[in-house]
Amino acid sequence: MTIGEHTTVSEIASTMPSSVRVFQRHGIDFCCGGNVGLADACAKHGVDLDGIVAAIEAAAEGKNPDERDWTVEPLHRLIDHIVGTYHEPLREELPRLETMAAKVARVHGSKASHLKRVEAIVFELSADLRTHMRKEESILFPAIRAVEDGDGRLHVPLPAPIMVMEDEHEYAGALLAELRKITDGYTTPDWACMTFRSLYDGLAELESAMHVHVHLENNILFPRALALSPGHAERG
Amino acid sequence: MRWRKDARPCIGDASGVKPADLLDMFVSDVLAMRGDTVRVFTERRMQCVGCVFAPFETVAEVARVYGIDPSQLASSLAAATGTLSQDTRQ
Numbered sequence: 256m257t258i259g260e261h262t263t264v265s266e267i268a269s270t271m272p273s274s275v276r277v278f279q280r281h282g283i284d285f286c287c288g289g290n291v292g293l294a295d296a297c298a299k300h301g302v303d304l305d306g307i308v309a310a311i312e313a314a315a316e317g318k319n320p321d322e323r324d325w326t327v328e329p330l331h332r333l334i335d336h337i338v339g340t341y342h343e344p345l346r347e348e349l350p351r352l353e354t355m356a357a358k359v360a361r362v363h364g365s366k367a368s369h370l371k372r373v374e375a376i377v378f379e380l381s382a383d384l385r386t387h388m389r390k391e392e393s394i395l396f397p398a399i400r401a402v403e404d405g406d407g408r409l410h411v412p413l414p415a416p417i418m419v420m421e422d423e424h425e426y427a428g429a430l431l432a433e434l435r436k437i438t439d440g441y442t443t444p445d446w447a448c449m450t451f452r453s454l455y456d457g458l459a460e461l462e463s464a465m466h467v468h469v470h471l472e473n474n475i476l477f478p479r480a481l482a483l484s485p486g487h488a489e490r491g
Numbered sequence: 492m493r494w495r496k497d498a499r500p501c502i503g504d505a506s507g508v509k510p511a512d513l514l515d516m517f518v519s520d521v522l523a524m525r526g527d528t529v530r531v532f533t534e535r536r537m538q539c540v541g542c543v544f545a546p547f548e549t550v551a552e553v554a555r556v557y558g559i560d561p562s563q564l565a566s567s568l569a570a571a572t573g574t575l576s577q578d579t580r581q
Contacts, residue, residue, distance in 0.1 A: 386547075390544060390547060394543050394544070395543075398543065411543045412538070412541060412542070414538060415538035415539070415541075415542040415544070416542060416543050416544050418538075418556055418557075419542075419544045419548060419552075419553075419556055422552075422555060422556040426555075
């Protein structure tokens with residue numbers, strides 16, 4: 256694709272998956288807030304437009320052959336990829352983060368008061384995400400597979416459930432943004448213990464994986480599923 | 492989006508239910524209540540009727556999804572539960 260100043264960040268991230276790393280490096284939101292022109296996103300983050308276009312093109316040339324083009328792969332493969340690469344690791348990671356957040360807040364909370372809030376956010380995010388993934392895996396994803404397979408027996412209208420999932424993504428995104436803010440970009444103090452450091456490393460990784468995960472759902476899976484489902488033009 | 496432990500079960504006859512109680516109720520339970528609660532959702536162009544997530548989302552949560560003031564939605568629902576004197580469900 257040709258990248259212009261008005262090409263949106265989410266379009267670029269969808270068609271050129273390697274661009275995601277470039278956006279992450281500059282803190283540019285390519286998932287929930289990705290529906291903005293590249294020039295506007297660059298202006299907001301004080302990034303040079305020509306420089307970022309060059310970086311995106313360079314990243315695309317060195318493309319990993321394993322990176323599939325999810326805009327054309329069958330939806331059931333994209334769903335399997337999302338569940339296997341993001342949902343399953345999250346189910347292991349969230350309890351680990353909860354344990355560390357609770358311990359760090361208990362031991363260091365009096366010295367660094369924001370750790371209590373970090374703990375509360377981690378617990379809220381963890382509960383929300385586990386319920387959210389369950390709803391996707393047991394209800395929405397099977398419904399999308401049925402639409403793709405043309406299985407009328409399982410037909411359910413997709414627009415409303417997708418709106419709910421997008422809203423939950425946005426809420427999780429807001430919690431992650433708050434975490435980044437109150438932890439000063441996951442910067443640990445000099446005196447931080449190993450658990451404290453591991454917690455911040457784990458949270459930074461969670462944030463980065465969540466951005467790609469939500470991008471795959473909001474910008475690729477959901478629009479493609481809606482385009483396949485009957486009456487998709489009615490979506491307000 | 493929380494699977495609330497404290498969410499109230501379907502209570503059928505909901506006359507006198509307070510708006511604040513409705514906020515934490517699941518949408519499918521509110522739709523099943525006596526009174527024309529369905530219309531409250533449809534006239535706001537909310538697609539809750541027939542949505543597969545209606546049993547899992549509370550009134551407060553769907554208000555957020557549609558960008559609607561939760562207390563106004565809850566007040567309208569509470570008013571609707573008193574709008575019909577007889578249960579019209581078959």
